[in-house]
Amino acid sequence: MRINKSATLLAALFVAASLSTVSPASAASLAVADVPGDVLRIVEVGTDAMGADSVANRNREFVRFQNVSGAPVDVAGVLVEDNWAHSKTLADVAHSCNTYKIVDLPSNPTTMVAPGEVVTVFNGIRWGGNYKVGSEYRLYANSDPDCGTNGQFFNNDNDAVYVTKGDGTVQSSWSWEHNGGYAFKP
Ligand SMILES: [Ca+2]
Numbered sequence: 001m002r003i004n005k006s007a008t009l010l011a012a013l014f015v016a017a018s019l020s021t022v023s024p025a026s027a028a029s030l031a032v033a034d035v036p037g038d039v040l041r042i043v044e045v046g047t048d049a050m051g052a053d054s055v056a057n058r059n060r061e062f063v064r065f066q067n068v069s070g071a072p073v074d075v076a077g078v079l080v081e082d083n084w085a086h087s088k089t090l091a092d093v094a095h096s097c098n099t100y101k102i103v104d105l106p107s108n109p110t111t112m113v114a115p116g117e118v119v120t121v122f123n124g125i126r127w128g129g130n131y132k133v134g135s136e137y138r139l140y141a142n143s144d145p146d147c148g149t150n151g152q153f154f155n156n157d158n159d160a161v162y163v164t165k166g167d168g169t170v171q172s173s174w175s176w177e178h179n180g181g182y183a184f185k186p
């Protein structure tokens with residue numbers, strides 16, 4: 001009887017625990033609800049540079065998002081972050097890794113993105129810096145090589161990307177749980 005009681009108690013505790021908390025194994029998938037976005041919308045993500053992930057091929061990690069609304073959008077202060085950085089932002093914990101903050105736009109005296117225009121944030125650098133080609137702004141984050149794997153921080157197998165307002169309010173997000181690909185269109 002003692003054993004049965006203990007087993008019953010354990011079972012009850014387990015049920016209580018599973019009802020009241022999220023286990024680490026399921027936290028990633030439960031915490032991330034994809035947000036397509038009706039103003040700024042993520043349209044393509046590079047998650048894994050072909051070959052070894054090095055400082056030199058950081059640009060194979062990128063986030064491309066579009067103004068899908070019918071009005072200009074001010075992107076000053078917009079953040080592009082991975083799962084780790086977004087959780088820090090929501091917790092109001094200062095962090096410099098895995099985060100890019102838009103402060104200005106090339107070939108544009110303002111920070112307004114017109115309807116239909118696209119912004120791509122690459123994690124590497126470009127000789128000549130940020131530029132605009134057609135209706136696309138190309139921004140280079142030059143992510144810190146000490147962050148992630150040589151500055152590449154979108155986990156190849158399981159992570160998420162967020163485009164948020166400065167306070168972390170999600171404009172668009174997309175998560176993945178797979179491997180074996182390089183770039184994806186949500
Ligand atoms: Ca990656």
Ligand SMILES: [Ca+2]
Pocket residue numbers: 048049050051052053
């Ligand atoms: Ca790789």
Ligand SMILES: [Ca+2]
Pocket residue numbers: 082083084098153154155159
């Ligand atoms: Ca990451």
